[in-house]
Amino acid sequence: MTADDGTESTLWKIHGERLIDDTRRLRLSIASVELPDGVRFEQYVLRMPKAAMMVVLDDKQEHVLMMWRHRFIIDRWVWELPGGYVDPDEDPAVTAAREVEEETGWRPRNVKPLVSLQPSVGTTDAENLLFVSYGADYIGEAADINEAERIDWVPLDSIRERIDTGQIIGAASLVGLLHVLAFQAG
Numbered sequence: 001m002t003a004d005d006g007t008e009s010t011l012w013k014i015h016g017e018r019l020i021d022d023t024r025r026l027r028l029s030i031a032s033v034e035l036p037d038g039v040r041f042e043q044y045v046l047r048m049p050k051a052a053m054m055v056v057l058d059d060k061q062e063h064v065l066m067m068w069r070h071r072f073i074i075d076r077w078v079w080e081l082p083g084g085y086v087d088p089d090e091d092p093a094v095t096a097a098r099e100v101e102e103e104t105g106w107r108p109r110n111v112k113p114l115v116s117l118q119p120s121v122g123t124t125d126a127e128n129l130l131f132v133s134y135g136a137d138y139i140g141e142a143a144d145i146n147e148a149e150r151i152d153w154v155p156l157d158s159i160r161e162r163i164d165t166g167q168i169i170g171a172a173s174l175v176g177l178l179h180v181l182a183f184q185a186g
Contacts, residue, residue: 018030026046030042051126052095052130053096054082056106057133058136062157082103083128100136102144106137113129116129
């Protein structure tokens with residue numbers, strides 16, 4: 001919404017930001033912000049590197065390659081798409097393909113952009129770039145044994161039930177899978 005003077009009437013003012021922690025995988029700070037009504041407060045801000053994930057469909061586009069893994073932070077077993085952080089100066093599409101190979105032992109045949117998302121825009125800048133591949137070739141056991149309890153080609157027609165039962169909860173996995181289910185076309 002734009003005010004009569006041409007400014008954006010709901011734009012928050014940032015009076016400063018102080019660094020709390022800065023590592024290779026995150027930058028945590030506290031921002032001093034002011035709302036349009038004049039209320040001022042401090043807001044935690046988390047900035048993370050870009051991540052790239054991939055929806056890998058089988059040749060018939062009936063199954064998706066997924067990983068069954070334990071997430072200690074929430075203490076739950078969940079199905080997820082393969083993916084990881086984008087290395088500095090690395091093309092995100094290359095990251096997505098590399099992560100599929102390392103985590104699953106499958107090589108995507110093609111890599112196409114799917115969608116970009118920010119999973120928690122109120123406090124976090126953590127862009128997730130999703131890609132899709134139609135087909136993959138098995139190249140051997142997964143190189144990274146720490147990633148998943150098992151790798152499986154999950155039937156696409158079971159995705160809704162897996163979401164409903166809490167087996168798929170990660171934002172990037174949900175967005176990628178729902179995008180493919182809603183707009184699937186090879």
